Amino acid sequence: MAVVSTIFFPYVIKFSPIILPANVTPEYKKAEERYLQARTLEERIKATEEMIRVAPKHKGSEKLLRTLKRRLAKLRLELEEKREKKVGRGSGPSFSVKKEGAAQIALVGLPNSGKSKILQDLTSARVEVAEYPFTTRYPIPGMIQFEDVQIQLVEVPAIVEGSSYGRGLGARPLSVARNADAIALVVDASDDPVNHIKILLSELDAVGVKLNCKPPKVSIEKRSSGGIEVKGAKLVGGGEAEIKRILQEHRIHNAFVVIEEPITLDEFEEALSESNVYLRGFVLLTKCDLPNAAEKIEMVKREFGDLLDVICTGGRPEDLKGRIYQQLDLIRVYTKKPDGKPAERPLVLPKGSTVMDVARSVHKDFAKGLKFARVWGSTKFPGQQVTRDYVLEDKDVVELHT
Ligand SMILES: Nc1nc2c(ncn2[C@@H]2O[C@H](COP(=O)(O)OP(=O)(O)OP(=O)(O)O)[C@@H](O)[C@H]2O)c(=O)[nH]1
Ligand SMILES: [Mg+2]
Incomplete structure (x- = not known):
């Protein structure tokens, strides 16, 4: 065979x-x-x-x-x-983090780059922010609540040049990153961000994590x-x-x-x-408030802008949450019954999902018998009848007809 x-x-x-x-x-x-x-x-x-x-x-x-x-x-x-x-279990904190919410994003960065600070600002996780390196020794999860979607952030213990060969805290932090749905490279904009991004990309590459490319x-x-x-x-x-x-x-x-x-x-x-994994990746620049950061932010954009979106942290947490959500290429869809109200909680699906994908995630029998749907939001007029391969957009309301 x-x-x-x-x-x-x-x-x-x-x-x-x-x-x-x-x-x-x-x-x-x-x-x-x-x-x-x-x-x-x-x-x-x-x-x-x-x-x-x-x-x-x-x-x-x-x-x-x-x-x-x-x-x-x-x-x-x-x-x-x-x-x-x-x-x-039972022998200290674990390196495996159970996925929760619509997606898991690993915060990957050098020591002291500001990973815990992001977790502290955006989630209710209890985490130590400190000015010495290797403060965080084990992965720490926290949930972002952005509007009606939950996204899991996981602080990955610091990566250094050579982590993949056992330096620093060893390769285990990289295995947490391998398992995530997306990677945020957390980089101190006031230090040497271009070089730091190169180190992070190279360490991820060494364990088969490829960002923003297809197999x-x-x-x-x-x-x-x-x-x-x-x-x-x-x-x-x-x-x-x-x-x-x-x-x-x-x-x-x-x-x-x-x-x-x-x-x-x-x-x-x-x-x-090689057992490569292909993940979405972006850069979160920290310490953009420090005096020497502005010029370096431009350098990062020039050097990596084609490969990675670059987001500066430090503004309003709600704005940062929104920009992180956008990186995930997800859509929210609210199902409704005829004459009923749209569901309060959305189904969260990858961008490009169709009416059929919605039906499948509701129930497989639903998908089998699906005839058409009505959609409010992205269609030309509210409640327009569409076929099963209609591509939905964020915040569409969908009424499935079997
Ligand atoms: N000025 C400024 N300081 C920051 C910012 N983000 C983090 N810091 C400081 O940088 C230091 C390190 O921050 P952490 O969030 O603990 O860094 P980390 O990446 O979690 O560090 P490790 O867990 O040791 O790898 C702390 O003293 C923070 O207060 C920022 O945006 N601006
Ligand atoms: Mg930390």
Whole structure:
């Protein structure tokens, strides 16, 4: 039976050898062999550390080292998560935060960047704001109440350069970020915000968190025989021969590969071997009130404006809540019965949701029997009859007819 998989295979992360530069040493090959033979997570970590230690250090091996370091970061994260599960409840605060509300946003920033202050200003969470670093040691959740929607903020303990390799508080804070629905990069505008954002993006990238981009459109259907067949090979730099070479390096000998958009070989390899998550991200600049911040805010916008929306904190909390809500690309929809009043609490759905999506979230039987709907709000006139694929907007009122 063929297994259809897009994007990643967990076992590939653990067992795939990596494409090597020409002149690796026998020592390296031995370490790699140990990695391939490793049975436990600890053994794989040890072998990877050894591979990094003995890998050639020159320009041609930069990619190899990068790949190894990423693998090490993920393995360590996996180990920390496993230990966390084992220790379980009752042994101090936990690193896993149960999701509540319409979305969970992780506040990710360097020490002292003002994460707790945001939580304090926007939620009723009890949190310590202090001028020394690493005040917050465990994730702290709090709920934003924006109009009639609840959004969960989670302060993630501080990230430093190298967190993904175990520096500072280790990689566990990054695992909290991986699990969120969106990421707010909390950055001190009065310090060195451009550099700090680069550090945060790089640490997130190291554990496979990609902001504001889509996964590459690559699907790989593994087969039990028949060799490798590739559709869309011309879309990859290097073409079919290189794709086959990479698949073979990953010990995949029979597969049907479909590539639907132009990608580089690096992207193809990444899609194959990494468990990436693709999240919405934005910047929350703090300490914008300090005298030297204005110029730096402009620098951040120039450098990252195309990739990330930049929001300054410090104004009215209600305004900030609204801007954060906008980042989530959600809509609120109020259902009503014929001759009834609109529901007080909205259904919160992703932007682009249709009448059919509303029916589905009410009840699956509703969706099956749905004939049409009437909508108040985004339509040309109130109560207009629309079809099931009508795309709704924030604050629409919907009357479903089965
Ligand atoms: N002037 C000014 N100071 C701020 C602002 N936001 C935070 N601070 C100060 O910056 C310091 C650090 O704030 P926290 O909110 O504790 O920072 P944190 O990111 O939670 O720090 P850790 O938990 O240690 O990582 C505190 O002394 C705050 O009072 C701001 O917008 N303006
Ligand atoms: Mg804090």
